[in-house]
Amino acid sequence: MGYNGTMNVESGRRTLTADHWADAALDAIAEGGVEALAVERLARGLGVTKGSFYWHFDNRNALLEAALRRWERQQTEEVIARAELERDAHARIDRLFRSADGSKRAGQLYLAFAVAANDPLVGSVVRRVNQRRIGFMVSSYVAMGLGAEEARQRAVLAYSVYLGTLQLRRDAPELIPTGPEFNDYMNYISEVLIPGFDADHRPASPPPSGRLDP
Amino acid sequence: MGYNGTMNVESGRRTLTADHWADAALDAIAEGGVEALAVERLARGLGVTKGSFYWHFDNRNALLEAALRRWERQQTEEVIARAELERDAHARIDRLFRSADGSKRAGQLYLAFAVAANDPLVGSVVRRVNQRRIGFMVSSYVAMGLGAEEARQRAVLAYSVYLGTLQLRRDAPELIPTGPEFNDYMNYISEVLIPGFDADHRPASPPPSGRLDP
DNA sequence: GTCTTGCCGTACGTAGGCGTATGGGGTACA
DNA sequence: TGTACCCCATACGCCTACGTACGGCAAGAC
Structure with missing residues (x-):
């Protein structure tokens, strides 16, 4: 179960760390929403009991804060990486949308946090993430x-x-085109959203592995 | 509290009906998500106890089903009403988006149900609603x-x-323009999404009360 | 006036989840 | 070898929410 009493298999560590818990929390949130962040449930998934959790964290809310910090930091790092990777503003926006095809977990995480924005902690982080993303896009257009x-x-x-x-x-994955039709759809979106975009002057197949989805 | 022991004030009925519960459930879901559909909580809001609920419904899931049916029916009716109201395809789509400015509850309901689509009952209804909406838009473009x-x-x-x-x-209401700037933004969206749309040939101020948001 | 029926209140059992108290095993280090 | 410390297990109390059992009351039927 990832912990056999003396050795943690996947990391080589003998015991868990707070980051292990935060990652597991993000996985659970991406899968089942913020309400799925349950201490005993995560403990079972990690092969330990609550005793471990309450040694690393004061309470459930502290874990939620840690997960939020981790999520926001990843967002920030990826935004910077995106800005450094593509210096052409057209390419930035085009790449941003093509990458939305890849990272499924990232999208689920945003939707899960956004729906829980009633919680002031979650809400403030969601607002900052949105402002940073919008700011990035505004600067790209500028x-x-x-x-x-x-x-x-x-x-x-x-x-x-x-x-x-x-x-x-x-909610309706069958509506999003796949395969070659996805490129057509992306070209259409680019033409609509990027002024001066011309699909005919693009290469037929862009680099497929765009791992910079926020 | 809406029920004083002998008389239900707002409806003139002496007792509650299943529809009362379904409406209260939809209100709770719009406000706090599907998880906010709690029997005793709703009972307190209606001024009664669980005893009432379990006479009208078998269990919590039955209420969720009733709320979903009610929501889907409203969606269907509004789609039909929208189709009958505007015969011009341009006006249909333009009105659809302008109406999104109005009905806040409808939007919250969709987002609340969509995030709970893990539940197969919720998921099937969400899929049907999406297919109907997309179908309506496709036919408008056709x-x-x-x-x-x-x-x-x-x-x-x-x-x-x-x-x-x-x-x-x-999540970021400050980003959506309000007042006169909202019209500018809507005209921009219409120009982008509606082929052949020309903002200069529209009246300056469209009918403000578009109550047909899904 | 009694009896039935519709609608609801009350009390209870159960399950799950949070948080706490406390003990114990393993490891490093002396 | 012993000891201190890190990390975790166990057991418990508490609360909330679902579901059930059962009793009660008001109104119409007869």
Whole structure:
């Protein structure tokens, strides 16, 4: 069960760390929402009991905070990585949306946290993440030469499309094209969202492994 | 408390009905998610006790089913009403998005049900609702003269924008323009999503009370 | 006036989840 | 070898929520 009494198999460590718990918490949240963050349930999944948890954390809320910090940090790192990877603003936005096809867990995590934003802790983190993402998109549009207001309009629309696509991938995945039709759909989205985009001047097949989905 | 022992005030009925419970369940779900559908909690809100509930329903799941049926029926009725109200396909889509500004509860309900789609009962209803909505949008685009495939592409994008706007209105409402800027933003969305749309030929202020948000 | 029926209150059993108290085993280090 | 410390197991109390059993009351039927 990942812990046999003397040795933790996957990490070589003999005992668990707080990060192990935080990762398990994020997995549970991505799968079943914030309510699925249950201490004894996670303990069973890690092959230990509550005794371990309450040694590493004060209470359930502390674990939720740790998971939120971890999630926000990953978001921030990936935003920076994205900004450094693509210097062309067109390529940034195009790549952002193509990457939404890849990381399923990231989308589930956002949706799970967003629906639990009643909790002030969760809500504040969700707000910061959204502001950072929107800020990134606004700056990308500004880098294209758009004015401040038009850049904001386009960024809000583009982010809406991103969130909506996240929802559709979860609620009605049969509607999202796959295979070669996905490229056609992406070109259509790019033409709509990126001013001056011309699908005919793009390579037929972009780099398939875009691991920078927020 | 809505029930004083001999007389139900708001409806004139002396006792509650199953529909009263279903409505209260939908209110609770819109406010706090499917997990907020708690029997004793709803009973307190209605001014009665569990004894009433378990006379009208077999168990909590039966109430969830009733609420889902009620929600799906409203969705269907509103889709029909929307189709009958606007015969111009342009006006249909434009009105759909403008109405998203109005009914807050409807959006919260969709998001609450969608995030609980792990439950097979909830999931099947959410899928049907999505298929009906997308079908409506596809037919609207086809009515504009678009081909089947292009209509599908545009409908998926338009519905993504709709869902994403729902999310943003809940998670980052400060990003959605209000007042006169909302019209500018809507015109921009319409230009992007509706082929042949020309904001200059529209009246300055559309009918403000569009009560047909799904 | 009694009897039935619809609707609800009350009390109880059960399960799960949080948090606490306390003990114990293993490891490092002396 | 012994000891201190890290990490975890166990047992318990508490609360909440579901579901059940049963009793009660008001109104119409007869």
